[in-house]
Amino acid sequence: MAKYLLLKHYQGAPAAVNDVPMDKWTPDEVEAHIKFMNDFATRLEDTGEFIDGQALSPDGVWVRYDGEGRPPVTDGPFAETKDLIAGWMVIDVDSYERAIELAGELSAAPGAGGKPIHEWLELRPFLAAPPTVAE
Amino acid sequence: MDDVELRALVPRALSVLVRRGADFATAEDAVQEALVRALSTWELERPSDPQGWLITAAWRAFLDMARSDTARRAREVRYDTEPPTGVTPSTDDTLHLYFLCAHPDLTSSSAVALTLRAVGGLTTQQIARAYLVPESTMAQRISRAKRTVAQAGLDCLGDARTVMRVLYLVFNEGYSGDVDLAAEAIRLTRQLQALADVPEINGLLALMLLHHARRRSRTGADDRIVPLAEQDRTQWDTDLIAEGIAILHAALARDQLGEYQAQAAIAALHADAPRFEETDWVQIVEWYDELLRFADTPIVRLNRAVAVGEADGAPAGLAALAEVDGDIPRREAVAAYLHEKNGELELAARLYADAARNAPNLAERDHQTRQAARLNQQLRPDR
Numbered sequence: 291m292a293k294y295l296l297l298k299h300y301q302g303a304p305a306a307v308n309d310v311p312m313d314k315w316t317p318d319e320v321e322a323h324i325k326f327m328n329d330f331a332t333r334l335e336d337t338g339e340f341i342d343g344q345a346l347s348p349d350g351v352w353v354r355y356d357g358e359g360r361p362p363v364t365d366g367p368f369a370e371t372k373d374l375i376a377g378w379m380v381i382d383v384d385s386y387e388r389a390i391e392l393a394g395e396l397s398a399a400p401g402a403g404g405k406p407i408h409e410w411l412e413l414r415p416f417l418a419a420p421p422t423v424a425e
Numbered sequence: 426m427d428d429v430e431l432r433a434l435v436p437r438a439l440s441v442l443v444r445r446g447a448d449f450a451t452a453e454d455a456v457q458e459a460l461v462r463a464l465s466t467w468e469l470e471r472p473s474d475p476q477g478w479l480i481t482a483a484w485r486a487f488l489d490m491a492r493s494d495t496a497r498r499a500r501e502v503r504y505d506t507e508p509p510t511g512v513t514p515s516t517d518d519t520l521h522l523y524f525l526c527a528h529p530d531l532t533s534s535s536a537v538a539l540t541l542r543a544v545g546g547l548t549t550q551q552i553a554r555a556y557l558v559p560e561s562t563m564a565q566r567i568s569r570a571k572r573t574v575a576q577a578g579l580d581c582l583g584d585a586r587t588v589m590r591v592l593y594l595v596f597n598e599g600y601s602g603d604v605d606l607a608a609e610a611i612r613l614t615r616q617l618q619a620l621a622d623v624p625e626i627n628g629l630l631a632l633m634l635l636h637h638a639r640r641r642s643r644t645g646a647d648d649r650i651v652p653l654a655e656q657d658r659t660q661w662d663t664d665l666i667a668e669g670i671a672i673l674h675a676a677l678a679r680d681q682l683g684e685y686q687a688q689a690a691i692a693a694l695h696a697d698a699p700r701f702e703e704t705d706w707v708q709i710v711e712w713y714d715e716l717l718r719f720a721d722t723p724i725v726r727l728n729r730a731v732a733v734g735e736a737d738g739a740p741a742g743l744a745a746l747a748e749v750d751g752d753i754p755r756r757e758a759v760a761a762y763l764h765e766k767n768g769e770l771e772l773a774a775r776l777y778a779d780a781a782r783n784a785p786n787l788a789e790r791d792h793q794t795r796q797a798a799r800l801n802q803q804l805r806p807d808r
Contacts (some may be wrong), residue, residue, distance in 0.1 A: 312794050312798070313774070313778035313781065313794055313797035314801055315797055315798050316802050317798045317799050319798070320791075320794055320795050320798045321795075324647065325789055328647055345679055345787055345790075347783070347785070348782060348783075351782070417447075
């Protein structure tokens, strides 16, 4: 088994094919999308491939240490931030091919006009613990 | 005896052990162990005196722990294995336990965890699941909390106010995992109410009951939010509402108003309306004004603006909203609602979209997105 992180971006990913903001969809299209997302996670739980999924608020700041006895420096939020992560899902699957397959299915979530969004998702393999049998 | 009845015996057992001289942390572990033993053995044969059984089992567990601890330190200390007889734990001891777990030196999350374990008798695993954190994290949080309480000593205990805050936090966490935290908070507040005769505790209990009564109607399929105006009021639990209102009236009659009583009064006025249109918004605004005397926060003012909008019309609500300070959560959602009510649909649709983007949780984000989509479809029906 191998763990993968599926990342969804608010911005920074290449434009989706069906790129209409959600509030411009009809209520029924919004409904269909929410249902698809819920069903997707439930299905992965059923197949034993789901680990965790969380959505992130778009608000965020940069923070860094500023030396002994001083409070950390914060900066932002930056409206012009190029890359903004919207959420993640961690999956545990048998193969790279399966991870690609699932990311493809998730990207097909319905959007405006009930058609797939074709949204770009980022797939990142975990650096796992070294195997017991190394050679 | 079910799990809840069993756990109701926990605070007394714990307070007896502490009064017999056991240190708090070990006593708490001992009661947990006795509780686990009770769960496995009582199914076969229920003791005639469950409280006495639990106290005895916990005392024995404490002695075992103290012995192995002593052995480790290579000391010889003799304990009497039989617990002193004829001890009836007093209500003061149990109340003391509540105050201990709401010790002002504890952070909110530690006080909550310790209260659920020591007073509520929940296992670490149950608490961890309820708060969606790993069990080892929750175990660490609880043991640190016990250390803090032990070090801080008993001179500076929490008071009714800190205890109520802890219970309110538990209630607000709602339901996740296999423990219904809202129901647990109500149980612990009932228990507290029986120990201490304070109108605000009654107000808190009434507030919880009145909100709990509406719980089933507040979410629909897929845990979607159902706003107050659209809730199916036939699903409201009329027994809980009647109880909450009776408790509130008795508290209010004593003329020691506080923020929980004021909040409960607002909840009671909602619960009292047979239909949304029959809500007595004028009185609700008056109660918000009372509430401001005790808790003048932007959140209270924001909620008041909604009530003003219903009582005196959208322009008045927007004027009230303009006076709310700061960039607080849900401000855009309230602004969107009031502007829609005021007929400014384009602006409202934009604000709903902003509210969705800045929503503090997924259910609210979905709800605000639906609102934006609804208005946008109304504005552009051709799509």
